[in-house]
Amino acid sequence: MATKRIGQRVRGTTVYLLLSIGALLSVAPYLMTLNAAFKPQSTLLSTQAWTPAAPATWSNFTELWRQYDMSGFIVHTTIVAGVITIGQLVFTTMSAYAFARLDFPGREPLFWGFIAMMMVPQIVTLIPLFLIMSHLQLIDTYRALILPYVFGTPYGIFLVRQYFQTIPADLEAAARIDGAGTWTILRRIMLPLSKPILATLATITFVNTWNGLLWPLMATSSERDEVVTVGIAALQGQFASELHILLPAAAVALLPLVAIFLLFQRHIVRSIALTGLK
Amino acid sequence: MSANIAEVATKPPVAAAAPRRARRGRTTLEAYLLIGPSLFGFLAFLVAPVVIVFVLSLFSWNLITSPQFVGLANYRRMFTDSQSWHALLNTAYYVVLNIPLQTVLALLLALALNRRMRGTRFFRVVFVLPWMAMPVALGVIWNWIFDPRSGIIDHIISMLGFTGPNWLTSSTWAMPVVASVNVWQYTGYTMLFLLAGLQAIPQQVYEAAALDGVNAWQRFFRITLPLLRPSMFFVLVTNVIGSFQQFDTVFVMTQGGPGQSTTTLNYYIYQQAFQLFHAGYAATLSILLFAVILLVTIVQFRYFRKRTIYDFS
Numbered sequence: 001m002a003t004k005r006i007g008q009r010v011r012g013t014t015v016y017l018l019l020s021i022g023a024l025l026s027v028a029p030y031l032m033t034l035n036a037a038f039k040p041q042s043t044l045l046s047t048q049a050w051t052p053a054a055p056a057t058w059s060n061f062t063e064l065w066r067q068y069d070m071s072g073f074i075v076h077t078t079i080v081a082g083v084i085t086i087g088q089l090v091f092t093t094m095s096a097y098a099f100a101r102l103d104f105p106g107r108e109p110l111f112w113g114f115i116a117m118m119m120v121p122q123i124v125t126l127i128p129l130f131l132i133m134s135h136l137q138l139i140d141t142y143r144a145l146i147l148p149y150v151f152g153t154p155y156g157i158f159l160v161r162q163y164f165q166t167i168p169a170d171l172e173a174a175a176r177i178d179g180a181g182t183w184t185i186l187r188r189i190m191l192p193l194s195k196p197i198l199a200t201l202a203t204i205t206f207v208n209t210w211n212g213l214l215w216p217l218m219a220t221s222s223e224r225d226e227v228v229t230v231g232i233a234a235l236q237g238q239f240a241s242e243l244h245i246l247l248p249a250a251a252v253a254l255l256p257l258v259a260i261f262l263l264f265q266r267h268i269v270r271s272i273a274l275t276g277l278k
Numbered sequence: 279m280s281a282n283i284a285e286v287a288t289k290p291p292v293a294a295a296a297p298r299r300a301r302r303g304r305t306t307l308e309a310y311l312l313i314g315p316s317l318f319g320f321l322a323f324l325v326a327p328v329v330i331v332f333v334l335s336l337f338s339w340n341l342i343t344s345p346q347f348v349g350l351a352n353y354r355r356m357f358t359d360s361q362s363w364h365a366l367l368n369t370a371y372y373v374v375l376n377i378p379l380q381t382v383l384a385l386l387l388a389l390a391l392n393r394r395m396r397g398t399r400f401f402r403v404v405f406v407l408p409w410m411a412m413p414v415a416l417g418v419i420w421n422w423i424f425d426p427r428s429g430i431i432d433h434i435i436s437m438l439g440f441t442g443p444n445w446l447t448s449s450t451w452a453m454p455v456v457a458s459v460n461v462w463q464y465t466g467y468t469m470l471f472l473l474a475g476l477q478a479i480p481q482q483v484y485e486a487a488a489l490d491g492v493n494a495w496q497r498f499f500r501i502t503l504p505l506l507r508p509s510m511f512f513v514l515v516t517n518v519i520g521s522f523q524q525f526d527t528v529f530v531m532t533q534g535g536p537g538q539s540t541t542t543l544n545y546y547i548y549q550q551a552f553q554l555f556h557a558g559y560a561a562t563l564s565i566l567l568f569a570v571i572l573l574v575t576i577v578q579f580r581y582f583r584k585r586t587i588y589d590f591s
Contacts, residue, residue: 022466023401023405026407029408029416099313114320119568124327128561129327131330132323147323148323149319151315213413217529235418236421246422250415257410262403269399
């Protein structure tokens with residue numbers, strides 16, 4: 001009996017040890033980058049990554065901002081990611097409701113058409129999108145960045161439609177008898193009940209847009225509308241070995257999402273797992 | 279109202295059908311208004327591009343002068359272009375470095391977290407943190423981590439009395455280093471899905487097995503793993519599709535080098551289109567990538583459909 005308990009204790013400790021190593025590896029790149037960003041240029045290369053930045057200094061950030069329009073990049077990215085996220089939430093909710101609840105001719109072929117396009121890799125659409133946008137003379141504008149993604153993606157529609165189908169139809173039938181129209185039902189019944197999945201959609205969309213490189217790289221070419229990813233890639237090309245500029249820039253690019261995540265982490269962690277279940 | 283009732287009483291079938299048809303018409307109109315914006319986006323920015331890409335693959339075009347129709351020349355070129363095969367092999371190598379390691383690590387973490395103990399919520403949050411990191415910024419950070427002079431990896435290696443290779447300038451090591459970014463980024467995220475799958479397995483199955491005297495090894499391979507297949511299927515399909523499209527990390531860390539050793543297919547397509555201005559050929563190569571992803575996904579579907587027979591819902 002005693003040996004069994006010791007065995008359990010040992011196993012419990014081993015599990016905690018493994019999990020702690022994993023946790024350390026998960027946060028180490030973030031912490032090291034943040035730490036390095038505050039080190040004076042002179043000690044950045046001479047001290048170890050785990051040596052704390054003492055004295056900590058903002059000088060790297062001031063230099064980064066002097067050399068580069070970081071505020072501009074962040075503002076542009078926030079605008080693009082914000083508009084796309086809001087648009088996707090609205091349009092995806094609308095179409096997911098129609099696919100989940102309304103009976104109309106063409107529903108099945110349309111829905112499966114959407115699903116079939118989920119497997120198309122992004123690059124396939126990007127060269128034609130570049131042509132379309134140049135033809136409309138929209139290259140190097142916000143519209144070029146926003147239009148292709150603001151109307152929703154097949155993945156998002158699929159996700160929300162699956163969730164809508166789990167909401168009991170009786171609720172709606174009762175509301176319809178009381179004279180509620182589709183719009184009222186969407187606002188008063190579906191939306192409040194679908195917060196977890198809509199939070200997931202918002203998170204995934206915002207993260208993907210914030211982090212996306214390939215399309216902004218093709219569609220923008222001036223400082224008017226360039227986003228953070230393009231800015232950092234250019235910075236890496238220009239200051240390849242100047243870590244006191246590169247690492248603060250990376251920290252600035254990473255931290256907004258981490259902040260948002262920590263704010264909403266309970267919903268997000270629970271709802272990401274939701275997306276995997278059917 | 280009363281006229282209506284009288285009508286229904288005299289000619290029931292016709293009169294009942296008319297309002298129903300009217301209601302149906304209204305529903306249809308409403309449905310198309312609701313899906314309208316998404317449908318427009320879908321047709322204009324997804325379906326139309328896919329059609330255009332096939333048309334474009336029949337042309338030679340430098341993005342400036344007018345396109346020349348070349349028939350299947352781009353396809354012939356693709357099959358004889360050793361660089362395109364090289365890029366395809368590199369992509370497959372990247373996927374192979376990535377997926378098995380990431381899936382096994384994620385499964386281990388999920389198993390460790392799937393028990394009643396303190397701190398599971400904390401660990402779940404911490405493990406998901408890498409998922410949202412910007413790959414471009416990670417490329418910058420990984421360049422530093424693996425830098426031979428100032429990087430932490432080589433510091434640790436030299437403390438142990440060895441010298442590390444020049445990671446990113448070595449054609450042997452560059453690809454594993456690039457793949458390690460993705461393993462770091464997606465292991466925790468994958469773990470979340472597997473954990474959800476583990477938690478969906480009913481406890482009774484294990485209790486019944488315990489009565490039959492099943493040992494821990496058998497329990498894992500005969501019960502847990504087979505019952506985890508739906509979640510496994512989801513993470514494998516989505517992660518493989520994602521990995522085949524590697525671009526960002528390569529773009530920032532290695533620009534496809536040294537030599538061609540980290541040129542993935544997606545990066546090669548970008549080079550062809552936007553550095554060499556071979557738009558038609560790039561379109562053809564993107565169709566190749568599409569075909570490869572489609573093929574791999576179909577194989578996964580086949581494999582899992584044959585073996586997934588459990589359904590608890």
